[in-house]
Every structure is written in C-alpha cells, then in structure tokens.
Amino acid sequence: MDHIALRLTNCFQTVFPNLPEGEIAAASQSNVAAWDSVAAITLVNVIEEEFGIEMDLDRLADLDSFSRIQEYLTREMQLS
C-alpha cells in the first residue's frame, strides 16, 4: 500500500469506524451505508486536514469511492 493509500485508509477509519479495514480499499458510496451526505462532507474535511489541501466541494459527487479519492489525491499531490 502506498503512502497516500495508507493515509487515506486512516481517514476512512476515522469517519467510518465500523468499516472493517479489509473492506476500505473497495469502499464506495454504494456499498457503505454510513456514507451519506454528512459523512461525505466529514470525509472531505478529514482528508483536507490529513493532507493539508483544499478539496473542491463541487466535485464531491465524483469522489464517491476510495479508489476515486485516491486517484484525486495522487493527482493533487503530484501537482503540488
């Protein structure tokens, strides 16, 4: 697991404490019941705190799975 994935996993564990660690990499809004609109905003803010970035809330709908967020973060970190 790369460094970004590891830190993102920690964020998911913070926001979704009942999600087993083994299921985090495959987590998406469609298979995690607790991933509602409030959790989505909380997740974004926790990721912002963890990575020291400002995420685009307008793109919240696109960031609907662990893998998509990981891709987004990888791009953002490369740009910075």
Place this chain on the structure above:
Amino acid sequence: MKLTEALKILQQAPENASPFLVSLACGYTPLHVATFLGAHLQQRLADRRATVSTGVYGDVPGTLAGLKDAATHCVAAALEWADLDPRLGYREAGNWGIKALPGIISGAVAQLDRIAAAIEEIRLEIPVAVCLPSLPLPPIFHTAGWQAAEAQLALNRKVAEFAFRIGRRCSLVNSARLAEDSPPAARYDLKSDLLTGLPYTLPHAAAVASALSRLLAPLPPKKGLITDLDDTLWRGVAGEIGPENVSWDLASHSQLHGLYQKLLAALAEEGVLIGAASKNDPAVVERVFEREDLLLRPDRIFPLEIHWGAKSGSIERILRTWNISADDVVFVDDSAMELAEAANAHPGIECILFPANDYAGAYALLRRLRDLFGKPRVSEEDAIRLESIRQSAPFQAAYGEATSETFLEEAEAVVTFDFPAGDDPRALELVNKTNQFNLNGIRYGEADWKNRRTRPGAFLAIVSYRDKFGPLGKIAVLDGRQENDNLFIDTWVMSCRAFSRRIEHRCLEAMFERSAVQEMFFDFQPTPKNGPLQDFLASVSGRRPDAPFRLSRALFEEKRPRLYHRVTESPTSSNPWITSRSA
C-alpha cells in the same frame, strides 16, 4: 481541536457509560459543530457518553420549543444572524438594501422574542448555554465596512436586550473571549455555507463548540491560592530594603503587584482562600501588613507561613488548615526553584510563576487566575468560608487531644436539618465539588439531580451547622431513598470545613431516627480522595469498606461517640420528608 481528533474522541467514549444527552439548537447545518460539541463534552465528562442531537434546519425557535419537555441533560443554542432573518445570511434570495432594513430589524426583534420565550419554557433544571450571533453581518448596509451603520447598531442593541433577558435563565458565551479564541475575520466560510449549509470555518466551529461545552460542563473552580510575598505580593525584599520601601503602585513602577493584590482581594471576597508562604522574618512582614495602603487586607490572608523553612512544608500546613487537597490549590511565587520544590512535594498543585517586570506575562497571569477561580455565582457559604476556616483551627488543634470532649461540649453547636420539598442549588454544588468526604465521587448534572427527587421513596437532606464561633452554613448533603424498612444512602458529602465536629455521626443518627429503620445501605465506592470518609466509616462499622455495605443501627449506636450538638429542623423542611411516594 482538529476534526479528526474530535471524531476519535467520540469513537473512544466508553460504550456502557451513562449517556449525557445534549440538544443542539442551531439554524444552520450542524455538521462539525455537533461533532466538536460532543467531543469537547466527552473530554470534560470522561465517565459519561456524550450524545448530541440536533433540531430542524432553519428553525431555532421551533427546535427550542420542542425541547420544552424533552429528555435531555442540557441544551446548547448556537445562534446566527440568519436565524433572526434569512436575509441576514447568504443562502436566501431575499433582498438586501435600504428599503429592506426596517423589515429585517422588526423581523429580527420578533424572532428574538420567540427564541427567548422558547428558552424560558425549557424546564429550569436543564442547563441552557447560548452563543449569540458570532459571524460578521453581510454587507447589507449603505455604509463602508469600517463605518458602523445605524441599522447595524440597532440589530446589536436588540441582540444585547435579548441577551439580558435570557441571561437570567441561561449561560451566555462571552463574545469577547470567543473573539480571542477565534478571530472574527477567520470565522465565515462562504463556500461551506453555500455548499453544505455550515457557515463556519472548522476552527470557528471548534471554538463555538468549545465555548458552549465550558458552560454546559464547567470544571470545578480552584478553592485556594497560596502566594509568596517578596517580589510577588509586593515588589522588593522587605527584609533588605525595609517594610516601608516595598511597593505595589504606579509611581514606583510596581503596579503589577498592586493589580495582583487587587485580584486576590476580589477572589477572597468571592470565597477563595488566600494563604501566604514566605521565607521571611515574621516581624518584618508584620510591619508591611501594618501599612494602610496594602490593597489586599491582611485579615483576608489565612494562614500565614512566615519563616525560613521549606515552602513545601508551609504548603503542607496550609492545606491541612484549609482541609483541601493540593489539586484544589494554586501556588504563585516569583522563584522557579520554589515552585519546583512545591510541585515535587505536592503533585497536583498548580504552580504559577509570578512574572515580575513582564507586563504581558502579568496580564496573562491575572486572566489565568480569573479563569481558574471563576464561578457562575457567589453563594452565602462563599462569603463565610474564610471565617469558618479560622473557626476550624481551634477544633483541629483540640481534636485528638484529651481536652477535645470538653471543647466539643462547650462549643454550643447546633446542627440543623432541612428536608426540602424542592431543591437548593447549594446541595448540588456541594455534591459536585466535595472530594474527601464523599460517599462515591459520583457527580450529577442539574437534570439528573432533580430527577432523583422523583424516585419512589426519595429524600434529600441538607445539613447546616453553627456554634459559638459562628456559622459554617450548609455543609452536608445526603440523598437516597427509603424502601419499606430499608434506607439507601446514595449520596453523602460533607464539606472539609466541617470535619472534627462529629457532624457526620449526627447525620447518621438523624437519618436512623427519621426513617425508623434498623439498617442503612450505603452506595459506597472508594475513590483516590475519599480517605477521610473511609476512616469515618471504618470507625462506625468496625471495618474499612471497599464496596457498598450496610450498617446496623445497633452497631452504629455502639460505636458512636458522645454527641453534644443541639439538633433543630429548618422551617423550610418538607413534611413528609420523603419527596416521592410513588413512581
């Protein structure tokens, strides 16, 4: 506090702990304010499980009205301008401009009235904390941002009038302190407001939640302050420059010491115990204390430990005289070495360096002391605390000596029992701040405490004491319930000022007599601090308890020493004394 930290605090709350239910009323999307509020309360109430519930978006009066009879332990209301009129926010399409302002102001007045009325309808035993609008007003006025507009002043005045009205019922966040913790320019987040409905930046959400939690779950204030004298209470070493040359005034550039004296005098007036520990010549100090210009009058300082011995020893004797623990005390000295010696000997004591010649440091000290000793109200007992400590000195000296029986017999002591039909704020205050003579260390919120009176067979006893040396005021509380021939004591606390007078024996005797039972059950739990209570229970039961236990009347009467108090009952006592016979 970071959001991640707040979420982890909430996740780590003890699962089986008694819940602490908080109702949050706000017109915006509560989101992180609720998270931070829960986390801050969880930190303050480690043995509870803080749970925050929220109300309806955009309807603060409706949310508050719904809490009238709600099963909640406390209410937090975080108001914003948009709650007074949606046009005072950014999410609504209503017009701004000169023509809209009169309607906005009149609408805000009506809305404030509805909010105040809803707060006043909430049951009195439920604590309510309110944070007034904390965001900058939107640019709806015709003036430039740096000029106050008449309509803006009118709105501020209406909010101030609202605050005065509800201030009688609830606690208000100090807006000035909030501005220090969360600078106004860094509070509003337009993007978050428009996209999520939460108008706060994360730091401001944390600051508002922290401020509300401090009001809803306040930490107990410190009880005593021990101060050094030379270069602390005054500038200069009296033994070197002479008592007439030490100073604390503006002309001598030593006003910092004068301000410190003034604050200590104010604290003493509020019931804070002030003692002095100084390596000094007593005769020299006495001459300083004779000076008329001293701002902290010497009779406010008790006891005085003036000698050349170690300060840890002085603190030990002062704590014994006050009968409080080091945790309840602050020690102020200008010597880091003396502070270290005191801290080493008395873990738990809060040691603060007096910042001589450091104006910013002195300003911070004054504010820190105010925070450490701040309390929401000053009671009658606060006013007589110092005098009762002075009275206790001869009791403590006589205790254990051959003459103690004579001393107690001649004390002309009167113990008064009050079994109130309602409640008395002093009872809960005593329960929540007493450590040493405390049956189990359990603390209560106001709502929980009031609810105890509705249990079948519930009783509450408040005990007052006076003798020929003066009154001690209300010094003990017992709470419990009677079930048939059994009396259960669930709560029993007694102020440390009342030790050595056998009031505890009189309390048990009175409860046996009043209930006519042959056995009492004590919900005892050992705590790190209730050693004095354990000693007492061992003396009347023949063994040191380590868990809930029962005490027979026969054994108690066999072990009980002779009691000399006259016993009276307060005219306000309820008859019958049991406050609730049925569920």
